[in-house]
Structure formats: structure tokens, C-alpha cells
Amino acid sequence: MKKDAKISNAVIKRLPRYRRYLKELQKKGVDKISSNEFSSLIGYTASQIRQDLNNFGGFGQQGYGYNVDGLYNEISAILGLDREYKMIIAGAGNLGQAIANHTHYYKTGFVVCGIFDVNPRLIGLKINDIEVMDYENIESYVKQNQVNIGIICTTKDNAQEVADKLCHAGIQGIWNFAPVDLSVPAHVAVENVHLSDSLQSLAYHMNQQADLEK
């Protein structure tokens, strides 16, 4: 895998999608695919597919195409899915609980090992076998257990404070569901899931479609 040039985020955002389609191909027992076939399946141009993959190395073979299993494993490795991530959730409200219950992540090595909240009525509960602990102890827990990812499911007003605590405790990544933009040290990765932003852009596009019909 080449490591020199910085890969654009547009490329990275497409990798999980490549991976999903490759998984489906695996399930169907397909063992090779050309960039052209892949193109009509996934909806990116063949050129873009080859361009994207070549950012990381030559995974294909001229005259043959790409080996499905091989490419799946390469993309998994590029994304860092060949290791395990320890995660904690800050905020045991609806969203925090839903994520704790969403065992789906386990399959790809993302393990939720704790939930933190300030509400004494929640502390001590178990959600999907994961204990809800006192928010007071979040920093020491992250340090002691070498937690990799903090998932912020608090209100927008508390999110930055939580982020500060997590960063101070040495967290490496933050998955932020609060509708604010966090400021964190450069070495901490942040991925935002701004649900209401997403819903608003859906609303915009719905109204555009309606306009077109006039």
C-alpha cells in the first residue's frame, strides 16, 4: 500500500461503499469483476473506480479484472477494519441507547464497552449487557481501558465539554451525533453525524422535485 500522497476525503468516503458491494458479490459467489462490470453495479464510472483503487496500489490484473475476495480484504485493511476498536458512549438517552443496542458494529470490530450519563436513575442499568456508568468517571475509564472512540450522544450544549474530557483522556476518535461542530486537537479524528442537517437537505430536495413537476 502506497502511503506517500494524501488521499482526498472524497475517495475515502467511497471506500465503505465499494466494500459493501464487494461483500454482496462474495455472497453471490462471484470471484472476479472488471471495473466496467463494477461500474454498472455500483454507479461510479469505471475510470473513477480504477483511479480510486490505484491510490492505494495496483489491486487488479490487466486482462482479468479485480479479484473480489482480494479487493474486499485490501479495502478492509485500508479502512483499518482489521483491528478492534473500543468505544464508549457519552449520553444514555434514546440515541445513545439505540447505538448501544445496535450490535451491527461488532461484526466489523467496533465494540461498545461502556455508556456514561449524569442521570442517577440510569447509572447502574445495563443496556444490551453494557453498563451505564457515572459520567464523573468517564475520563479515568477511557484512560484505564484504552478506549479508542468516544461516541457523543449528548445535547449540543454538553457536547464540547464531553469532547474536551475525552481528548484529555487520550481518545483517538470521536463519532459526534450532537448538532454542533466540535473543536479538538489535530491528532483526534472527528466524524459527524448531523441527523437534522441530513433531514433538512432531504426537505430541500423534496421541494425541488415538486417544483420540477410544475
Added chain:
Amino acid sequence: MKKDAKISNAVIKRLPRYRRYLKELQKKGVDKISSNEFSSLIGYTASQIRQDLNNFGGFGQQGYGYNVDGLYNEISAILGLDREYKMIIAGAGNLGQAIANHTHYYKTGFVVCGIFDVNPRLIGLKINDIEVMDYENIESYVKQNQVNIGIICTTKDNAQEVADKLCHAGIQGIWNFAPVDLSVPAHVAVENVHLSDSLQSLAYHMNQQADLEK
């Protein structure tokens, strides 16, 4: 508001963020802001801010800047947040329930009026005062109640079938949480929230940061 040229999606995706920051400014009692001041707050260049806003019309005033209240209302209107949207949720699992409980959307006119599931043990329950109904009846419900948005919280294997039903019933938009790409008629807007894709791209960036430190 100009309506001629098609606005790029990159611009639309920034609008909810502009709106969030304008809301904060309103709360602080700020009544005007220049593109330069806004730039240092929101992190886009002043040039981009002016360029973005001018896609929709001249909301500013030379020598003065932008009126915070006015701009907030304009952006809200552009996004279509000056009307109400009826939404139903397909799938009453963890995620579906979490969204039903997330009353946050009501404030901007997004009202969940029903949840549908095939599980007989869930049918009849009320989640946040919203009834869980039999999936059998989803199509007739959407038609009769003129539902605007369908929220897909099913497994990936059922998502396309649900989408087909919703489209057939005349839905205008789909907010898709299932990890698949749906195919729908051109007049139906789709907004995807691919949570595991998002988590995977976080993983990638975490490993990049770690590499830099070496």
C-alpha cells in the same frame, strides 16, 4: 429567490450549517454579520459564504453585511422549513424507536405520525405517543394520510421492498438508515444515513492520525 440554475449539492449541504450558526447568533442577540466575521465563526471562506448565498439572491447589503434574522429566515425558506412534513417510520427496532423518541425534529416541522412493523408483539404499542401499526397497512396509511417522508429503519434485506411500497403509495422523500443504496423513481428524493460507512471512515482517519505521529 432565483430558481433558474441548478444549485450544486455541495452548497445545499452547507445550508443547514449556516442556519445553525445563525440561530446561535440570534440567541446571542447579534443582529448583523459580515461575510468576514461569519467566516471566522463558521470556518468557510468569506468568499464561499457570499458565493453560496448569492445562488439564491442578494440577501446582504453593501457596506453593512447580512441581517441575522433575515438570513436565517431566508435559509429556512430555501430548505423548505416553512412548512410541515408528515413522516412515518418503517421498522420499530432500536433505531426506529430512537428516531420516534427524538422529538427534536418537531421543532422544525417534521412530525412522526406512525411506525410500522411486522412483529405482532410490537404492533399496538405506543412509542412517544406514536402508534406502532401493522406493516401490512403501510401503503394505505401513506395514501390516506398524505405522508410526505418515509424513514427506513429496517434491515438491509427489506429496505428495497419497503422503498418500493412507499414510492407506490406516493411518498415524496425517503430517509434511509439501511446500509443499502435504494433505487427509486426520479421524482422521489432519497437521503441516506449510512452509519456504518460513517464509522468506517472515522476508523480510516484515526489510523492516518496515528501514522502521522510516527
Added chain:
DNA sequence: TAGATTGTTAATCGATTAACAATC
């Protein structure tokens, strides 16, 4: 070997930034 398809360079397209004239 001939055919197919990649890897990679070059061309195009679109989005962002810079510059400045218009104007409040």
C-alpha cells in the same frame, strides 16, 4: 499470440478562492 482490461497520463469539468467594481 490476440483480446481484455488495468494503470496512468492528459483533458475536462466543477467547485472554491481571489479580486474588484458596484453600491449601500
Added chain:
DNA sequence: TAGATTGTTAATCGATTAACAATC
């Protein structure tokens, strides 16, 4: 009026697509 700041055009930058030589 003078100063400030927008609206808008032009320049730059980056990402996507096209083309084709390399090679399996």
C-alpha cells in the same frame, strides 16, 4: 462623502472523466 462590504467575474485548484499505452 468616505468607508465598508457585498455581488459578481475571473483565476485557481481539485476531482472526475477520457484516452491509451502497458501488460496479463
